[in-house]
Amino acid sequence: MVKNKILFILHLPPPVHGSSMVGQYIKDSKLVNQEFDAEFVNLGTSKSIDEIGKNPLKKIRTYFAILINCISQCASNRPNLVYFAMTAKGIGFYKDAFLIFFIKLFRVPLVLHFHNKGVSTRQDKWMDHLLYRFVFKDTKIILLSSHLYADIEKYVSKENVYYCPNGIPEIATPIKTNGNKLNRVSILFLSNLIASKGVFVLLEACKMLKEKKFDFNCVFVGGIGDVSEEQFYAKRKELGLEDIVVYKGRKYGQEKEKAFAEADIFVFPTYYHNETFGLVNLEAMQFSLPIISTYEGGIPDVVVEGVTGFLVPQQNVEALAAKMELLLNSSELRQKMGVAGRVKYEKEFTLTAFENKMTHILTAVLK
Template sequence: MAKKILFLLHLPPPVHGSSMVGQFIKDSAIINNSFKTNFIDLGTSKTIDEIGKNPLGKILRYLSIVFQTFKQLLVNKPDLIYLAMTAKGFGFYKDAVIVLLVKCFQLPIVLHFHNKGVHTRQEKRFDNFLYQKVFKNTKVILLSKHLYFDIKRYVDEDDVYYCPNGIPPINQDLVTKRLKNETPKLLFLSNLIASKGVIILLKALQILNKKGIDFTCNFVGGEGDVTKEIFAEKLKELQLVNQVFYLGKKYNSDKTVIFNISDIFVLPTFYHNECFPLVLLEASQFGLPMVTTFEGAIPEIVTDGVNGFLVEQQNIVDLANKLEILINDFPLRNRLGIAAKEKYEESYTLKIFEKNMFNILNSI
């Protein structure tokens, strides 16, 4: 008889890494055909703009989530609870209530982390107390061994499973053969947030421009703490108006076009909560060499000198140097891009992710 699993996870909208993975799990044929599944959406904000606003609406949604969970535990009596856990802050407190509710029913629970930050709060007395309660007799899924340090104080590694994210395949007919652009095209695809490396990258591009190196760079994504007005002013200040372009948000076929015309993908992030950027998997899928940083599980995705370069965070000169190498060396770009695509196909397809997740759930 198939085991019953209750999944508490984030589903879009809004669209972000955790909600995309939640949707992949909810739609997974292998998981739904192997277990009796029920799903509860943990999201209390339905749009990006709503985050940090509408507290009454969020409270009501959260109470509904707690009630739905209690009803599932009481009526359906699942064999396992899966919870996409928030590592710190108010989100952690909300999730901790649900974990403690599950523990009252003495049911096995597995916590799946798409973020990090436990180690930054473990010296706080109240947080430390909650972490001890939450992690006691609990299994944990992490995206990479690079992230184990975050929960090391509370969880023995024997109770940890590793499951890298995966993304759906694109129609290979839509992927154009990598051609050598006369002027190499760089691509930054993320929201315009300073900690994602937006300003750092612009300053690195200024260095390249002053050296007379020929390039263009497209920035794709929604506005964040760097608005399009601030971005435009920065381009004037750094004299990059003829080399750098902000294209706004791009989805589906429009995003495919952007990847296809690009030569190098750049994400010089120093975002403290960065764990496993799905956009690096997308870049790999299109065979783009990547220049990014040592943060979270990024060193698992990008091996320095093999499928891209890893640079020190906020090191403008190092970033400029690595970009210059790739801009000037087409055979190297091509070799790293091929390696990036091969690694994606070997490790980061959605099919591999689903198989890994099934094996973990089945094992627990």
């Protein structure tokens, strides 16, 4: 049987970030390569996080090499479908729109996959509006969650939208440990130190709980963002949390898994404007951790209120502290929610589930 040809234009690592990892999962997928005759073009113009925003001339050359590669693939291989991992706004959107202009010249069916959001924040700008109308015309869209449809509803009808939640690889042995030697309930925050990820909100909630004499510790894991290490420690000191709050820096591989394994509760009180899914919540679910997060992006699809954890209003310290208090008070509730989260992960958010869903969507678009 002749396979349908799909040209995948997507981000691949390095650098490592959510979109590039999903791109790598698609490229490495046995199922995708089994079902389709796949070719891949890497959209990345930076080879590391440090290169982002630097070396503009080098990036321009790389970008035009990508453009020529895309045109060549469309002209010579004549794909039945082009899959494009689209940037929703800003310079990345303008670059992607320019590529899509040339792709559309070949009249190849196009499906756009968004790992970010922001269309609705730019749609009132006349140039962006015209570009969105052009880009979205006669295209199919893949979103991470139905909660993200409002971002593009001005340009795309619901029948042209598919939903494919992210999945992550199974960890070999996500076993809880007894690494918490202080025998306290351990709360984990894992993300870069970015204010809008809820760093200071969580610290303020910890202060409220300490004043209520709860015995716990809170571990922060992640790289430096717009909150410096000095600022973090200064805030910790200001709130009197030196004895219960620890910052352990960035962790990878087994060290990151150890941080999850030693935790009892995972807290991710994000209000980051570009948050779409929160992959860290899936990682916490692998370790059967109850989760407290916020109503942002597609997170309500991951954290089921009152079942696998709690969702609180953004930047609401009192609401966050109240839900943390419920979990600190009840090991039974922590265990019940953690088990429910693990079951939900195994059912909906494995890499196999992602590959199956993506393959089903691409097949449906081709038909």
